[in-house]
Amino acid sequence: MLHRLASAPPFTRAESLVADFYEDGLPQVALANLRQVCEASGASTATVARFARKLGFADFRALSRALHREALADLDRPGERLARGASMPSAGQHMLDSRFDLALTQVEATCEQLSVPAFERVSMLLQEVERPLVLAAVASGRPLMTYFGTLLRYLRGQVTVLPGTDQWAHAVAGMTSRWVVLAAAFDRDPLPMLPIHALLRFARRRGATTVLITNRPDSPLLRDADHVLVVAAGGDAVFRTRAPLLVLFEALLDAVGSAEPQAVQRAGDIEELFDTLGGYLPRPQD
Template sequence: MSFDFLPADNEFTRADAQIMEFISAHPNEFLLMNMSQLARQLGVSDATVSRFARHSGFADFKELKRAVMQQQNNQSSPALKMAQTLMKDEGGFGLAGWLSYQQSCLQKTLEHLDEDIFETSVKEILSARHIYIHAKSASASVGQLLMFRLRRLGLPVSMLPSGGSEIWEGLALAGEGDLIIMFSFSKVSREGVMILNQSRESGYKTLAFTSRLYVPAGQRADMNLFVYRGEENEYHSMAAPAAVVDALAVAAARELGPDSVKRLDRLHELKKKY
């Protein structure tokens, strides 16, 4: 990266040049460091790093990081997203601030909740001949959670392979009366496009978790559940998707009524027996 944001007439010391060289060669690592960590990495004092930031025309080290981040913003790398999230809390990362951020994700999800779509999703889950779940990368964890919750209720559910040619083996079995649940938060994956396109021919229904309030017509599932995970350049939270997954399971148990209790009791008895 370049240092176009630094004053051209500044005279930098040997230590300053060392700091600039490190930032230029390792911008993502730099953005994840605090001042003391950078100082230890380079074998200089905290005061030296602080002076470099002021010498460069910034109020403090944090303002320097913001300038570096601004130059990196067009890359949207995982490290950059993490750094952006760490810098949200002026006092530094802490559990209280992080949990407050999770609350804001849940609140924004609640603000855009469509109760009718949610209830329709529950009904489709309960009436499906078989439920297939497609989840890859970060969504794999909530996909597994959803399968676990629905299977405990005695519902017929299985995971589709996350990618590759194996996904066709699962899709070949899906047809009229089945439901495929997919996670396509900020965009629809290549496999997601395949699932949506094939639904028109095979006749199964689709339910998608999405982080977009507007989904283009060609990328919409039959049902789209909105979950807020943070801004595009932030570390993406899974709090809202996990909460909505649990809500689907609880709502399904509500609809099953006494049957859900019988199914859970049977599972409990089997565990005790074996």
């Protein structure tokens, strides 16, 4: 949908209201009927019909059916995949091989499609160690983001991994244009994505630089991101792989570590305290 919006002929002022309605509300407005679209956008039924035709659809009904299909394809839940018999091979079908094959396929797909210039731009942002960096994710993405943030602190300071969403407002209070906000968002029901949407919008209003990592090249969050990195997470497995996200995080760590002259000293300071606290095994004496 967002690709069609970007490539459509110029909209009239009234049609732009409909475009804004979809850009701001997707994917949760994918099932909105004609009356709901008109009421929410303030446009007439004739305007909505013209809008649909400018996007290449015969009428609003065709537009609505297409959005419905997109929502079902992109936002299905693990339980729904399990119910329809999604890929969950038995042990006799080499379950381990199947899962590693899926991960490798998606890592290779990400390597092929990921924009190298975009990766380099994001890497350079993370190397600006004088800028506060905020890392955000929800649901299953949070543990991986915490892992990334923990290792990133070996290399640079001023890294904040946002905790539960009830504490986000406290963590980002005082945000300025010097800040960088990096958020990861994957396909799932719209509701858990709303905090990410709100955070990116808040950051843009404060003039901060925003980065989005997503598996959806048509994500409605794209319009709030200055930089976007798209990773693959396909397949019909009940639980889609996050291996490409993990590899991308580790590549970003490599980029920061190779460019930050203070990283060695910082890592040494961290490990010295770990030694003091008994976090590491004693080193053998010469």
